[in-house]
Amino acid sequence: MNETLEEISRGESWSGRACCPLPQSEKCQHACVTAATRQDLVQSCRQSDELAFFTCLDRQEIGEECCGNAKTAECHQACRAIFRSQLTPSQEARSAVTESCSDQSPKVLQCVKNFTRVTPTTNPHKYLHCCDKAGKTQCRDSCRRILRIKTTGQEIVDSLQEGGCGPPLPHDKLWQCFLQSSESASGPATVEVSRIDRMGMDSAKLHCCSKAESPTCRRLCLKTFSNEWTRSWDEFDRECLSKLSEDSLFHCIDEVEEPCELGCEGLSYCTNFNNRPTELFRSCTRQADDAARYDVALWQQQGYLGLPGLQLPVRNISRCSPNMWKAVACALQIKPCHRHTHANRICREDCYELLSQCMDWSHMPAGQNAASLCSRLSPENSDMPCISLHPFLEPSDNPYMQPQDEVTSPCKGDPCNNSEVCSVNRNCAPGRPCPPYHCSPGCKLGEVSQYLVPQGSYVRIPLAAGQKGCLKICQCSAQGVVEHCQPMPCYPLDSCWLGNRKIEHGMWFYIDCNICSCYAGEITCRKKQCEVTSLGGLDPAYTSLPCNCPPHHVPVCGRNGNTYPSSCLARCAGLKDADFEFGSCSDKDPCDPNPCSDDKQCVPTRKVCLSMVHKSCPQYQCVDINTPCTNMLHDPVCDTDGQEHPNICYLIRYRKTLAYTGPCLVNCEGNGPVCGIDGETYLSDCAAYANQVSVDYWGPCMAVGSIGDQARPQCSDSAVKCLPLARPGCLGVTPPGACCPVCGGSLRLLYSQKQVDRALYALRGNAVSALTVGAVLQALERQVQVAECVVHGYLTVEMDLFVLVQAVGRNPPSELQMEACEREAEKLANLVQGASPRILSELSLSSLTTATVVHIPVRSSAGSVLPVYSILGVVLVCLRFAFS
Secondary structure (H helix, E strand, O other), X not given: OHHHHHHHXXXXXXXXXXXXXXXXXXXXXXXXXXXXXHHHHOOOOOOOOOHHHHHXXXXXXXXXXXXXXXXXXXXXXXXXXXXXXXXXXXXXXXXXXXXHHOOOOHHHHHHHHHHOOOOEOOOHHHHHHHHOOOOOHHHHHHHHHHHHHOOEHHHHHXXXXXXXXXXXXXXXXXHHHHHHHHHHHOOOOOOOOOOOOOOOOOHHHHHHXXXXXXXXXXXXXXXXXXXXXXXXXXXXXXXXXXXXXXXXXXXXXXXXXXXXXXXXXXXXXXXXXXXXXXXXXXXXXXXXXXXXXXXXXXXXXXXXXXXXOEEXXXXXXXXXXXXXXXXXXXXXXXXXXXXXXXXXXXXXXXXHHHHHHHEOXXXXXXXXXXXXXXXXXXXXXXXXXXXXXXXXXXXXXXXXXXXXXXXXXXXXXXXXOOXXXXXXXXXXXXXXXXXXXXXXXXXXXXXXXXXXXXXXXXXXXXXXXXXXXXXXXXXXXXXXXXXXXXXXXXXXXXXXXXXXXXXXXXXXXXXXXXXEEEEOOEEEXXXXXXXXXXXXXXXXXXXXXXXXXXXXOOOEEEOOOOXXXXXXXXXXXXXXXXXXXXXXXXHOOOOOOOOXXXXXXXXXXXXXXXXXXXXXXXXXXXXXXXXXXXXXXOOOEEEOOOOEEOOHHHHHHOOOOXXXXXXXXXXXXXXXXXXXXXXXXXXXXXXXXXXXXXXXXXXXXXXXXXXXXOOOOOOOOOOOOEOOOOOOOOEEEOOOOOOOOEEOEEEEEEEOHHHHHHHHXXXXXXXHHHOEHHHHHHHHHHOOOOOOEEEEEEEOOOOOEEEEEEEOOOOOOOHHHHHHHHHHHHHHHHHHHOOOHHHHOEOOOOOEEEEEEOOXXXXXXXXXXXXXXXXXXXXXXXXXXXXX
C-alpha cells in the first residue's frame, strides 16, 4: 500500500494525471494514476484502443507548454483551467486568462487564444455585400480589403474594429449583416470557441493529407486539420496551397468545401456563365458573382492582378481584353470544373494570350516572362485537363427552359441549417404539390467541416497521428454527434506484384481484358470472360458469361443475399456449394422458421452484403410488437395495397403485407411481376425501384443475358419482350447479365473485399447494414444533386458493382434531363477515381477503388450496332492516373 501511495504521489505534478478517468481498461487506468511521464504508459496503454485518453494527454502537454510561460500564480491557474476541462472553455474561463495574464504574461494569453481560436472562414467573399452597408468610407474600404486577405473569423472581426468599423454592435447595419449571415452560414461574425475534440477540426480534409507531394505539406496538413490549425494554417496556406506542385492536395480540399455540381444560373455580373445546366461549377452563387465584380474593379483601380502568391502589374484592363479579364475573374470565383477530372486551372493558351497582351512588363522583375508566370497559373503539359475561357466569352447557346420543366437541384445553396443534411425528394408526381427536398439531422465531420453525414451512418476518420492506413470508424448518433469510435486494424498501403511487375497502391491496370485495381497490396479484378482468337491472342471484346458458364437460367441464392443465374456463376463468384441453395432469394422466406423471440414479429428485409466473412447477412428484422408505434422512428413503408405507413410497426398493427420499404412511389405503375436488371423477380416495378433496381422486362425472370460490348438485347429467349427505350439512340448500356438495353449514365465499380472485412472486424460485425449494395447506392445517390436523376444498381456476375443513373419523373424524359443524368454518372466516377474525401469518409463507399464510365450509344435492334467501347471511361481513368 505504501509503495502504491508513493507511486501516486510521485506523479502528482504530471499534467497527464487529469486524464486518468478516461482509459477504458483498468490496466491503463492504474498505469495512469501511478505514472510520472507519458513514457510510463507504454507497457499498459495502447493508443489505438484509448483514443480519447491519448487525445486528452496531447491536450495537457500543449497546456503545460503554454502555461509554463506564466509569470504569476494567478495566470498559471487560469491557464491550466482552460486545458484541464474536456469541454469547450467557457467565456468566464477565457476572461479569467485575459485578466490574469494580459499584463505580465502576454505569451500565455496568445497561446490560449491560439488554442481557443474561432473557426476559419472558408469563403470570406460571400460577405462582401455587407461592406456596402458601412456608413463610413474608411470602414467600407477596410472591409473589402480585410475580406480578401484574412482567413479566420476572429481575424476579420478584430481587423474590422481596427479598420474604423467600431465594435460589433447589433444595431449597426454593417454588423447586423455579418451577424445575420453568420447565423445561417457560420460566417466571420461567429465568435464561438472551436471545440477541440476527437473529431479534430476537419476529419474529411484529413483524408487529403496523403495526397501531399512533400513531407512538409503532409505534416502541415495533418496539423492544420486535426487540432492545430491556428498555429499552422497560415504556413500551410502559404507553403502548400498556392503551389502548383501541390495541385492534388488543393484539389482534394476543394472537393470537401465546394464540390463540383451541375448547373449555373442567376448571375447578374458573370452572365456568360448562366444557362449551363449540364456543366460543372464549384461556386455558382450570387456571392461569388459579387466577388468577381469586385475583383475586376480592384484590378482596374490598383493596376495589378492579385492572384494567390502573385501580384501581376497589368495595363488598363478596361481597354486591354476587358471581356477576357472579366472571364478570368468570373472563372476564379465561379470555378467551372473540367468534366472528367474536376480540374480548375485555366488553359495555358489563355494565360499566354492575356499576359502577352496586357502585362505591364516595365514593372516586372527581371527574368520574368509569360512562360514562367503561366507555369504557376496553368498546367505545364498542354495535354493536361484545364478550363478554357473562350466558351465563357459569349453567352451560352442553350435555350432557356423553366426549371420545373427540365433540370432542378433543390439542395443547391444549402437550404437546410448547418446541422442538417439536405436530401432531394425524387418521389414527386407531375402536377402534384410536393416538397422538393427534406432536411434531416446530421453530423459534421469536425468543428469546421462543411461536410455532413446523416444520423445513423458510419464514417471513417484518419487517426490524427497521420500514419497512412490507420483509421477509426465512428457513427453519427441521434444526438448529432460522431461517437462510438473504434480503431480499424492499421494496414500498409503496399504496392501489388503481378509476377515481376510492380503496381503502385491506388493504380488500375488490365489483366487480359479485365480491369483490375491495386489497393493496399490487394489486387481486385472484374471477372469478364475473355475470348481467345484463332491467332492465340486476346480479343478485348467479351461475349459470354464468366468462367465460360452456359447461359442457363437456374437461379441460386447465395448466403450474401444475392441471386445468381446459375450455380456455375455462383461458384465463379467464389461461393462454395455450401454457400448457396437452389432457387432465387426472393423465393425464400427468411422468417420461416421464425428467427425472432416470442415478443417480436419477423418481417422480411432483403439485402445483398458485400462480405461473406461474417456468415450472417440477415434478410429480416425483428419488430417489438409490445412497443408503441409512436416510439419508433419515422421510417415509412408501403403495403401491397399501395398504402403508406409511418413505420413497420403500424403496418404490422393494421395487419398489412409489406410490399417494399420506403414511401409509396408515385413514378411507377405498380404492375407486376417484373424482372429486375439484377435477375431478381419483384412484385411490381415499384418494388424494384424501391430496392434501387431498374426493370429489365415485364414478367418473372426467365433468362440470363450474354455479356457483350454492345448496348442491344442479349437474351435469346423469345418470351423476353424488351421495353421501348426512353429515347431512341440514347446513351445507355445493357447491364451485365440482363437482357435489355436501358438509357442512362452508367458506371462499373470495383471494391476492396479486404477493406469491407477490416471494417466488419473493427465493428465486430455490427455494421453489416452499412456494407451492403443498398447502402452503397443510397450513399451514391446523396452525391447526385439533380432531382430528375435516380441511382439504381446491383452486384454483377462479374464481381463488380453496376450503377445506373436514370432520368425519372417525366415520360419520356427530355434530352436535357438524360444528359444531366449522364453527367451525374461521370461525376460519381470521378469522385471514386479521385479518391475524394466524400467517398473515403463514408464507410459504405470507402471500399470503392476504381470506376469506369460505360454508357455508349444504344440501338433497340440487335443489328447495325458498331462495337463501340467505353472511350469516355478509358479517357476518365487515364486522366485520373496520368495526373494524380
